[in-house]
Amino acid sequence: MLETITVQDSVELAVVERSGFIESRHAGAAVVLSSDGEVVARYGNADALILPRSSLKPLQAIACITAGAVLDGEHLAMSTASHVGTERHAAAVRDMLTEGGLTEDSLACPPSWPSDTAARDEMVREHGEPTRVRMNCSGKHAAMLRACVATGWPTDGYLEPTHPLQAHIREVIERLTGEKIAHTAIDGCGAPVYAMTLTGLARAIHRIGTASDRSPFALHRVAGSLVRAVREHPWTIEGPGRPDTIAIETLGVFAKGGAEGVMVMVAPNGTTVALKMLDGGARASTIVAATLLARAGALTADDLTALTAALSLSVLGGGQPVGEVRPAPGL
Template sequence: MLLDAAPLAEVWRGPIAESEHVGHVVVAGPGGDVAEAWGAPGTVVLPRSSAKMIQALPLVASGAAEAAGLTARQLALACASHEGAPRHADGVADWLAARGLSEADLRCGPQPPRDKVLKHEMLRAGETPTQLHNNCSGKHAGFLTLMQHLGAGAEYHEADHPVQRAALEAFEAVTDAPSPCYGIDGCSAPNFATTMQAMARAMATFATAHTRSGALDRAAARLVRAMIAHPKDVAGEGRACTLLMQAAREPAALKTGAEGFFVAILPERGLGVAVKAADGATRAAESAIAAVLVRLGVLDPAHPEVARFLRPEIRNFRGLVTGRIEPAAALLA
């Protein structure tokens, strides 16, 4: 992972660059070829939650979403790493209820909500987090909807289940490469490996999907539209995905993933972007994706919501600014 990695961001304290994050960035053009790259495009990675829109492709392409009457907001939730706020948990609960399902049918596991207000309210009330609060509950609601459509068994998260076989087929189609292996994600579903170049190519495939008419392309275009239309359901208040999508000068679908992954889909340009911080640092991935999008003219560096991720301040326990994170100069040049 560190081999041939490029600088992504520096952490400054006063006049000293105290530490440095390195990793890989690939921008793929409309045809899927590498347009720009920093680091090693051939690095094999697990894209983690950045691949959720790919995992949602069979839900739409199969006709399951249409048959279930899913809304654009529900499709955004299927692609989300949400914060477990009431809008997210209640949205997934309503989705499941409409399908004759419940929280017990999920296989993602319970997770405390990232929404701080709700988390503190639940602690004061002695309430226990449920699977609805899991950041992946929307994705799993999508899996369950596809499971019903296929008439398949309840353990939809298992790698040999028809739902996951469909997810793998879609993954290899949009990356245009066989996946060499998979790891089990935090939500218990398989997460398929690929290269940085192939992941950027997949995002470019999503970015250009509206120009084609195949079933998978129509599904990809619909998911991109849903994400752009419902940024608060993709992540939530204060989250980079949501805020950067809202700040963008043009339509853009952004998605974070665990261990320092981040992707961008730019439909007006046909570009796809993939970022991976080698040490798994979210702060590095957020700064790097913001820098690349500033470089491309998608984001304005002076916009306050862009600045908070591009060059975030570091504060001490008294609230004093003690440093900042600076994106690598090469990403902005």
């Protein structure tokens, strides 16, 4: 059976301090690429396989656009989002579907409550029920359906690994990572997710994050347009007050977290980091990624200070801060 990074191949990436006592530690692996795509730092085994989970969405979104889905602005950004299900997010997904002659019933992702507390409370007060457009991956699914409509592929069964859309997505992923897919699994939303090395994921995200929407190459133009759309509409990628959105708004980076402690981040100058927390916890992923970018010279100490202040990293005792989640001393 294939497996991810082992305990022995991991390093300490973050600690949790409470009242002067280190209460918990997050171990994992990370890799940093320079602005020109060269590996400049490794922490742990960055060549071990991981499932990128939602950090794969930028690659899947690019594949959908190159397959024919015509999306721009907020809708393009939504195609790579892991949104929190606010009404604004849901409305954008509905518009994506309507413009393709589709309905919410076309979505094959599972119904879900919003993860945004205010949106969920409002739905409960109105005696609402979980819906597919509120599922955090619904933007990705809408983009997949739009690609099918544009190309003439059947929308039924669009999540099956044998469907022509998924075959195209695999080809694009292999082209961007420079690796053959090692294993196919099923993500939480029902779509295929593919095992790759952390270094391969970093390589793909670097290519996306440094692409120009004026490139003579179609794939690069799509990637450049996607990154620009996310930076112009950071609320789409996750939601107000959420780590990815905060990082994009505060630092101007391109950031995309994934379940089970995966994070990718590209600095404005193209320096890129990809990391995986071995325990699957995401609470330290954003600040660790930014710290690694700063160590590589792509962000400043003031940038880290601003990001730390914006993120919820305090450890509380009696409702008051008594410690914090912070990068490991070795970083």
